Amino acid sequence: MGKAETRKVGYTMIHTENLSKTYRMGDVEVQALRDVNLEIKDGEFIAIKGPSGSGKSTLLNLIGCLDTPTSGAVFIDGIDTGKLSENGLAEIRREKIGFIFQQFNLVHTLNAIENVALPMFFAGVGREARIKRADELLAKVGLGDRMYHKPSELSGGQQQRVAIARALSNDPEIVIGDEPTGNVDTETGNAIMVLLEGLNREGRTIIVVTHDAEIAAHAGRTKRMRDGRVLD
Amino acid sequence: MRDKFLLAFRSIRERKARSILTVLGIAVGIAAIVSLMSVGYGMEEAITGELTGMADMISVMPGEIRAHSYVEKGSFTDRDVSDLQRIGGIKDISTMTYDAAEVEYRNKRAPIFVIGRDTKELESFYVVPVGLKEGRWLRENDYKACVIGDRVANDFFDEVIHVNDKLVINGDKFIVVGVFEKGDMLYSNDVDPHIFLTLRAAKEVLQTDEIKYIIVRVYEIDEAEGIAEEIEEVINDNHGLDDFAMAMTMGSMIEMMGDIFNIIRGVLVGIAAIALIVASIGIMNTMLMSVMERTHEIGVMKAIGAKSSDVLSLFLLESSMVSLVGGVAGCVVGVIVAKVLSFLGSTASGLEIAAIVKPEVLLAGIAVAVIVGVLSGFYPARKASKMSPVEAVRYG
Incomplete structure (x- = not known):
């Protein structure tokens, strides 16, 4: 069903060039990312593994266009994101990328179906179409009977499923997960990974950051990071 | 647009206590303005109404008003009275x-x-x-x-x-x-x-x-001013002074009171303005708090693809809805307070005072509420919309 299926095999969906990110914490400069060159093919399922502080979340935020690099470039589907305006970046985040957070990050004033429909709202999709698709997506992640529940009325695993449904709402080619199983128990974590595998089979490019080898095992390829560098 | 309204409404409703407090803050300021202005107009009308019943009257006094108090310079004579009888129109x-x-x-x-x-x-x-x-x-x-x-x-x-x-x-x-x-x-x-x-x-x-x-x-109220001048001239001539007599028409007395009313109204508006400033600071504070509290939510919205302008317009819509409700509630409360105040005033003074609620005062009240609300919502909303998503998501 993904748009990606029309592309030829081996197409480079994402690549980074000498990507670096330096944070300033008071007087100290922290180099979170050093000259990262990474290539991710269309339809790949890649896990980025590493201890905390290794720069994996920073890399993910840059690939997800949530942050801007200090130097270097991120190309998504051939687009140099460094050349995009703020609105252009918002459009990439909205149309091409679905982001799943460790903390779920649902809007707590909205119920499940409204949360799922929110990215479509920002994309200007009509009300009926939004509700219909949000309904389908929630059914797909197994929450057809929880559509009108507020996040506070859902378990951690259920909230993460809502977040996954939300990530899919504008049918993105890329799904990014920052420790998506970090806040749920092992069983739920495995179920979530199975769900991501399914999304990968639909042709979507999946990038997951984790420090858990078992979780990383679901991915087709694993990259390890340490001290801001990609090791292998 | 309708969806934006729904979203803003949802976020207002979900934060009931704070929204109610904000509405109250605005309503108090607007109610103060509306009630004070309406009672002020009512008092003015009641007093000028009584005075205009005597509009054909000219009061002539042997003295002048100096620094707000009457200084008597003597008394009139029978000759003054008989001379006045020769003036036409009396x-x-x-x-x-x-x-x-x-x-x-x-x-x-x-x-x-x-x-x-x-x-x-x-x-x-x-x-x-x-x-x-x-x-x-x-x-x-x-x-x-x-x-x-x-x-x-x-x-x-x-x-x-x-x-x-x-x-x-x-x-x-x-x-x-x-x-x-x-x-x-x-x-x-x-x-x-x-x-x-x-x-x-x-x-x-x-x-x-x-x-x-x-x-x-x-006979003719229109001629009163002219006749008053003539009276002063005739009597001043009799007494050999420039300013022996003071002839005041009811019209000029009402005018004088009009000045007083302007001062009173100015004071009332001043008090109301202070109330409004206090309310505005309250609104700004609430809006700032609201945005800070929701920095995380704003980050999430941006992360899933909201543009800065989407976030800004959502927050502005929210603050204008809250302030509109506050403005309307303030008008309603203001009118009720004005009626009660004028009733109490009538009982205390014996003068029939009916609060006059002018539509332009109500409209101005609502307009002020919305303007204050939107302006004080603008700064924090803009600040929030400019935040980088990753920074905002990490917040809270």
Whole structure:
């Protein structure tokens, strides 16, 4: 069903060039990312593994266009994101990328179906179409009977499923997960990974950051990071 | 657009306590403005309304108002009165004399102001608006008869004075033929502490021919100003001074009061403005808090693809909805408060005050509420919309 299926095999969906990110914490400069060159093919399922502080979340935020690099470039589907305006970046985040957070990050004033429909709202999709698709997506992640529940009325695993449904709402080619199983128990974590595998089979490019080898095992390829560098 | 409204409405409803507090803050400021302005207009209308009933009148006094107090320069003569009769357009002239006299009742003495004037004139001037509680009004052929004000009857002596009681004024015995009702705000100073006699009796008992006050009525109200100037000229000529007489039309008295009303209204608006400033700071504070509290939510919205302008417009919509509700609630409360205040004011002063609610005041109130709300929502909303998503998501 993904748009990606029309592309030829081996197409480079994402690549980074000498990507670096330096944070300033008071007087100290922290180099979170050093000259990262990474290539991710269309339809790949890649896990980025590493201890905390290794720069994996920073890399993910840059690939997800949530942050801007200090130097270097991120190309998504051939687009140099460094050349995009703020609105252009918002459009990439909205149309091409679905982001799943460790903390779920649902809007707590909205119920499940409204949360799922929110990215479509920002994309200007009509009300009926939004509700219909949000309904389908929630059914797909197994929450057809929880559509009108507020996040506070859902378990951690259920909230993460809502977040996954939300990530899919504008049918993105890329799904990014920052420790998506970090806040749920092992069983739920495995179920979530199975769900991501399914999304990968639909042709979507999946990038997951984790420090858990078992979780990383679901991915087709694993990259390890340490001290801001990609090791292998 | 409808969806944005729904989203903003949802976020207002989900934060009930804070939204209600914000609405209250705005409503208090607007209610203060609306009620104070409406009562102010009502008071003005009530007083000018009473005065315009006497619009054909010119008061002539031997003196001038200097630094807000009246300075007497002497008294008028019979020649002044006969000269005035030659001025065209005058319907009627009545003269008045007054002075303090020693009054005795059942062996108690008190100094009281005695007023003597044409009885018909006095009747239309005081008896009609104030009314008599007991007895009758003076007749031109009454001689040793008097009508007394409410405080003379009740407060000045140990015992209450009634009709047919006898008073001794400067040594002469007078019979009380009538007692005034208590005067309202406009009349209490003019009627309550005084004793009224016929002009003839007053001249005799006060042992004076001095005329302290002339009241002229004109045929045409439009001509009153011109006639007043002519009166001043004639009398000033008689006394050889530039500024011996002061002739004031009702119109100019109303105008003078208009100035006073502007000052009063200015003060009222000032108080309301302070209330509004306090309310505005409250609104700003609430909006800032609201945005800070929701920084994380804003980050999430941006992370899933909201543009800065989406976030900004959502927050502005929210603050304008809250302030619109606050403005409307403030108007409703303001009108109720104005009615209650004017009712209390009427009871206290005896003057019929009806609060006047002008539509432009209501519209201005709502407009001010929305403008303040949107402006104070703008800064935090802009700040929030400019935040980098990753920074905002990490927050909270």
